Structures are given as C-alpha cells and as structure tokens.
Amino acid sequence: MKHLLILLFLSSIGWNAIGQENASSEALKLLNTKNISADSLNNLTERMLGLGNPYAVIFLVSDSTNTSVLQAKMMIDGASYSNENITSLLANWSQWESELKKIKKPKLKAAAIDSLYELNVSTFDEYVAKGRALQGIQRFLKKSQLQDFYQSKISSLEDSFEKFVWINESIVAASKTKNKKWSFELTTLRSQEEASYAANRDLFISDLVKAIITQAQSTPVAPEKPIEKPNNHIWWMLIIGLAVVCITLLVLYFVSQNKWKKKTHLLQEKVIGSQNELTEQIQSLQLLHDQSASALQMMKSEIHQREVQLGQLKKDHVLKEQMVSEELSKLQNEARQLVDELSKESSVQKWMELQNVISRKINQIKELL
Numbered sequence: 001m002k003h004l005l006i007l008l009f010l011s012s013i014g015w016n017a018i019g020q021e022n023a024s025s026e027a028l029k030l031l032n033t034k035n036i037s038a039d040s041l042n043n044l045t046e047r048m049l050g051l052g053n054p055y056a057v058i059f060l061v062s063d064s065t066n067t068s069v070l071q072a073k074m075m076i077d078g079a080s081y082s083n084e085n086i087t088s089l090l091a092n093w094s095q096w097e098s099e100l101k102k103i104k105k106p107k108l109k110a111a112a113i114d115s116l117y118e119l120n121v122s123t124f125d126e127y128v129a130k131g132r133a134l135q136g137i138q139r140f141l142k143k144s145q146l147q148d149f150y151q152s153k154i155s156s157l158e159d160s161f162e163k164f165v166w167i168n169e170s171i172v173a174a175s176k177t178k179n180k181k182w183s184f185e186l187t188t189l190r191s192q193e194e195a196s197y198a199a200n201r202d203l204f205i206s207d208l209v210k211a212i213i214t215q216a217q218s219t220p221v222a223p224e225k226p227i228e229k230p231n232n233h234i235w236w237m238l239i240i241g242l243a244v245v246c247i248t249l250l251v252l253y254f255v256s257q258n259k260w261k262k263k264t265h266l267l268q269e270k271v272i273g274s275q276n277e278l279t280e281q282i283q284s285l286q287l288l289h290d291q292s293a294s295a296l297q298m299m300k301s302e303i304h305q306r307e308v309q310l311g312q313l314k315k316d317h318v319l320k321e322q323m324v325s326e327e328l329s330k331l332q333n334e335a336r337q338l339v340d341e342l343s344k345e346s347s348v349q350k351w352m353e354l355q356n357v358i359s360r361k362i363n364q365i366k367e368l369l
Contacts, residue, residue, distance in 0.1 A: 042068065048204075049075070052160030052193070055201035059251055071161055075197065076258055078190075081128065081165040089129035097137050113140050117149070124162055127153060131169050138176050146173050147182055164193060201255070205248060212240050324365055331361035 041061065045068035048056045054072035061069050074081065096116055103109040116137070121130050131150060138146055150170040157163045167190050174183040338354040 045069075045072075048072075049161045050159045051200065052163075052196050053200040053204055054197055055251060055255065056204045058254060059247065075161060075164050078168065078194075080168060083125070085125045086129045086132075089126060090132060093129065093133040094136075096133055097140075100137060100140050109140070113137070117141070117145060124165075128165065128169060131173065135173055135176055138173075146177055147179060160193075167193065198255075201251065205251060208247070209244050212244055327361055327365050331358065331365075334361070 045057045045061055045066075048054075048060070049068055049071055052075075054075040057068050057072035058076075063069060073079070100109060100112060103112055117134065119130060121127055134141065134146055134149060150166070150173055154163070154166055154170065157166055167186060171183065171186045171190065174186055334357050335354065338350065338357060341350055
C-alpha cells in the first residue's frame with residue numbers, strides 16, 4: 001500500500017506539471033480579456049482544483065462565496081468536506097446501526113452487514129456518505145473491511161480535490177480502526193499532497209510570468225516616430241511587470257498568512273495543553289499534600305491516644321502488683337497461722353481449712369491478674 005501511494009503521488013505531480021502550463025496560458029488569456037465570462041472562469045477554476053492548485057483558484061476568483069474558492073480553502077486548511085447531498089444520504093442510512101442491533105441471529109446479521117457493505121453507489125458524494133455510514137457500524141465489520149473499502153477507491157481518483165477529500169475521510173476511518181500503520185501512510189500521503197499544492201502554486205506563478213513575458217516580447221513594435229507622446233509599449237511592459245510583482249506579493253502574502261495562522265493555532269494548542277497539564281499537576285500535588293497532612297494528623301492523634309492508654313495500663317499494672325502483693329502477704333500470714341494450728345492439732349478439718357484458704361487466695365490473685 002505504501003508503494004502504491006508513493007506511485008500515485010509521483011504520477012500526479014507529472015500530470016499536474018503538464019496541465020499547469022496550459023492552465024497558466026488560459027489564465028493569462030482571461031486576464032487579457034476585458035469581459036471574462038462566468039463559465040470560462042468556472043471551467044478554469046474547476047480545472048485548477050482538479051490539477052491540485054487551490055492557490056491559483058483563490059488568486060483568480062475574488063468572490064469568497066464561490067464554490068471553487070470554498071473548496072480551494074478547504075484543500076489549503078484541511079477542512080472536512082460537507083454538503084446538503086451528503087447530509088441527506090446519511091439521514092437515509094442513519095438507521096443501519098440500530099437495525100443491526102435488533103438482529104440476534106449471527107447468520108442473518110452477517111448477511112445484513114454484507115448487503116450494506118456491498119450497497120451499490122455511483123457518485124462521489126454517495127461514496128463519501130457510504131464510507132461515513134460504514135464508519136458508524138465499524139464494530140460490526142470484519143477487521144480489514146473498512147480499510148479495503150477506502151483503499152479500493154483511492155487508486156481510481158484522478159481529480160485532486162476528490163483525492164484530498166478521500167484522504168481526509170480515510171484518515172478519520174483509520175483512527176476508528178486504530179490501525180497505526182494505515183494512519184501513518186495516509187498522513188504521509190496528505191503531507192505529500194500539501195507539498196504538491198505549494199509546488200503547483202510556484203509553477204503556476206512561474207508559468208504565468210513566462211507567459212506574460214512571452215506575450216510582451218511577441219507584441220509587434222510600431223515603427224519609430226518622432227517623439228510626440230510617451231511610448232505605449234514601455235508603459236504596457238511596466239504595467240505587466242508591476243502586475244506580476246503584485247500578483248507574486250499577494251500570493252506570498254496569502255501563503256504566509258495561512259502558515260502563520262496554522263503555526264499560531266498549533267502554538268495556542270500547545271500552550272493551552274501545557275497550562276492544563278500544569279494545573280492538573282498542581283491540583284494533584286495539592287491533593288496529595290492535603291491527604292498527607294490529614295494522615296499525619298490522624299497518626300499524631302492515634303499516637304497520643306496510645307500514649308494515654310499505655311500510661312493507664314502502667315498505672316493499672318502497678319496497682320495490680322500492689323494488690324497481688326497484699327493478697328500474697330495475707331495468704332502467707334493465714335497459711336502460717338493455720339500451719340501453726342495444724343502442728344498443734346493435726347486433724348482433717350485443719351487440713352481442709354488450710355487447703356480452702358490457699359485455694360481461695362490463689363483464685364483471688366488470678367482474678368487480679
């Protein structure tokens with residue numbers, strides 16, 4: 001596919017170079033004509049669009065609402081193609097996606113998709129509308145169906161404006177298929193087309209200047225006469241020269257303005273993007289700082305609570321040690337007293353009392369612990 005696109009680009013440059021010279025001659029004839037017919041001008045501007053020279057169209061026609069001028073600006077600015085015909089066609093095909101969702105059986109759905117894909121169209125606008133409708137149901141298509149549809153058409157396009165439109169439509173379709181290789185090839189082809197517009201503009205100006213000079217040189221010079229009035233031939237040459245200079249300056253001005261607008265727009269987008277990114281980073285850091293501060297405060301509060309609890313536990317432990325020590329002392333005293341009594345009177349009752357005292361005191365100590 002890549003080699004095919006390059007071949008198409010090179011061949012278009014060759015044919016355009018041949019056509020530009022004839023178009024320049026026709027442009028000169030129209031400029032020399034006092035009353036230029038609308039049909040002649042329209043035919044010439046349509047040819048210039050077809051040859052890929054939108055700058056020449058803007059130079060030849062001053063009416064900004066002229067269809068050819070609008071299409072020429074579209075080619076220079078890379079704007080999307082639209083008209084009422086395409087809108088009407090898309091309105092008729094807008095139900096494709098909803099209708100496909102209703103079909104549950106795989107075989108019936110596949111048959112419906114094939115019928116839509118094979119839908120017969122003939123005009124260029126119908127091809128554009130069908131492509132956009134297929135983009136809407138792209139998730140139902142096979143992996144390469146959408147790409148095959150666009151690639152099958154591009155090789156047959158000879159008109160430069162239609163090729164511009166089709167490349168733009170293909171770029172949008174490629175972005176929806178997420179095919180990076182196809183997107184790169186189309187972007188490269190689009191850049192090549194833009195380069196050809198600039199080359200055709202320079203060639204048009206060059207051929208126009210050559211045609212003007214040739215016409216001036218071929219104009220028969222009247223026999224010399226006594227100087228009675230200024231030489232009209234010299235004035236004619238000066239007027240032509242000034243016209244050529246003005247034309248060149250105007251074209252260069254429009255080109256520079258267009259490039260400046262594009263660069264300014266890209267710079268604004270980059271600045272806005274950088275500002276948004278910086279704002280997001282600042283907000284993220286602020287949020288992280290607030291979260292860290294909140295977490296630190298919670299940790300301090302928890303540590304304080306633990307310290308209070310630990311101090312209370314220490315107090316309880318000291319108190320329990322005192323109580324256990326007192327109970328042990330009581331146990332020793334009572335046990336010593338019972339042992340003394342047992343040594344004087346050895347009986348089962350004394351032994352039972354001793355055991356009961358020891359058991360009771362041990363249970364009390366266990367409860368304290």
